[in-house]
Amino acid sequence: xxxxxxxxxxxxxxxxxxxxxxxxxxxxxxxxxKYQISLLISESKNDFDKVLAVLxxxxxxxxxxxxxxxxxxxxxTILQEAKEGKKFRCVEYGIVTTAALNSIGLKSRTLGLKxxxxxxxxVGAGHVVSExxxxxxxxxxxxDSQFNIVxxxxxxxxxxxxxxxxxYNKNNKLRLINNQGELAEEDAGQYIQWIGKYLxxxxxxxxxxxxxxNKIMAINGMTKVTLVPIGYKEPRIFQRNNEIDYSYYTRSxxxxxxxxx
Numbered sequence: 001x002x003x004x005x006x007x008x009x010x011x012x013x014x015x016x017x018x019x020x021x022x023x024x025x026x027x028x029x030x031x032x033x034k035y036q037i038s039l040l041i042s043e044s045k046n047d048f049d050k051v052l053a054v055l056x057x058x059x060x061x062x063x064x065x066x067x068x069x070x071x072x073x074x075x076x077t078i079l080q081e082a083k084e085g086k087k088f089r090c091v092e093y094g095i096v097t098t099a100a101l102n103s104i105g106l107k108s109r110t111l112g113l114k115x116x117x118x119x120x121x122x123v124g125a126g127h128v129v130s131e132x133x134x135x136x137x138x139x140x141x142x143x144d145s146q147f148n149i150v151x152x153x154x155x156x157x158x159x160x161x162x163x164x165x166x167x168y169n170k171n172n173k174l175r176l177i178n179n180q181g182e183l184a185e186e187d188a189g190q191y192i193q194w195i196g197k198y199l200x201x202x203x204x205x206x207x208x209x210x211x212x213x214n215k216i217m218a219i220n221g222m223t224k225v226t227l228v229p230i231g232y233k234e235p236r237i238f239q240r241n242n243e244i245d246y247s248y249y250t251r252s253x254x255x256x257x258x259x260x261x
Contacts, residue, residue: 004229027211055125059148075099114201164199
């Protein structure tokens with residue numbers, strides 16, 4: 001891992017982020033009712049407890065398979081095909097978690113992670129998780145539903161950038177938790193060793209609202225923004241062959257971690 005830094009430049013007014021209106025969104029209402037997500041969180045004492053409940057529920061919907069893809073990239077399709085026995089990638093865990101949290105009024109987004117050598121390696125250069133904005137902490141927090149993990153320091157959950165910093169600095173207050181409590185030291189260590197290389201480039205969609213992946217809103221043809229550390233080149237190729245021609249770039253935390261409206 002590398003020590004990295006970012007700017008605190010003012011947010012770029014070009015960037016607009018779109019989140020779901022859960023009251024009037026028929027797709028999210030169907031998801032919430034069909035999978036009884038309101039019942040799932042009925043005993044949660046606060047929003048953080050709701051996140052832990054949804055995280056655990058998503059992690060149990062199918063077993064991971066890094067090659068399978070659903071017929072459509074939306075939560076209802078993914079969950080239906082999982083019920084039929086299909087297994088999916090980290091991407092699908094992120095999509096379902098984000099939609100489930102949005103369905104109960106928690107502003108959430110899928111978060112793409114990419115390694116520092118994303119342009120050079122053939123495979124294994126990316127991972128997908130989610131981030132959710134919690135008003136009680138006034139911040140975005142990193143959640144990985146493939147592994148059923150949230151990260152905290154002194155009881156405060158971390159976002160992706162803070163997680164990278166905590167690992168690099170060997171922060172002994174870093175804890176990996178889920179709905180069952182704190183992970184065993186060995187399990188936590190294995191996850192940290194594995195995830196560390198992916199915490200370099202981060203990307204998010206401008207549109208966390210559209211249920212149909214074919215109708216995602218774009219800004220001047222760009223659907224994402226990628227957070228790049230100061231002093232490092234913007235990645236333009238994913239795993240040697242795939243051009244990254246869909247993303248704006250920023251080095252400002254105020255762009256990437258602005259409060260959702």
